Amino acid sequence: MLMATSYPFLEIFWTMLIFFTWVVWIFIVVSVLVDVFGRADLSGWTKAGWTVFVIVLPFVGVLTYLVVNGSGMAQRRAL
Secondary structure, three states: OOOHHHOOHHHHHHHHHHHHHHHHHHHHHHHHHHHHHHOOOOOHHHHHHHHHHHHHOHHHHHHHHHHHHHHHHHHHHHO
């Protein structure tokens, strides 16, 4: 049986931090993919390219998309 004393507070805090970071990461990936497929100015091949880039290299793909299209993403979401 798992006792509360065998799982200290800092480990609980670390587990919660990892879990919420993972949830935020999934939210960012979904937001990027929703923005990619919601754009009317991109061709189908460009949408497919961004999708493959985000799926194959997730950190690099998402960060690149946010750097390249971050301001446009905010403007499209505000409309």
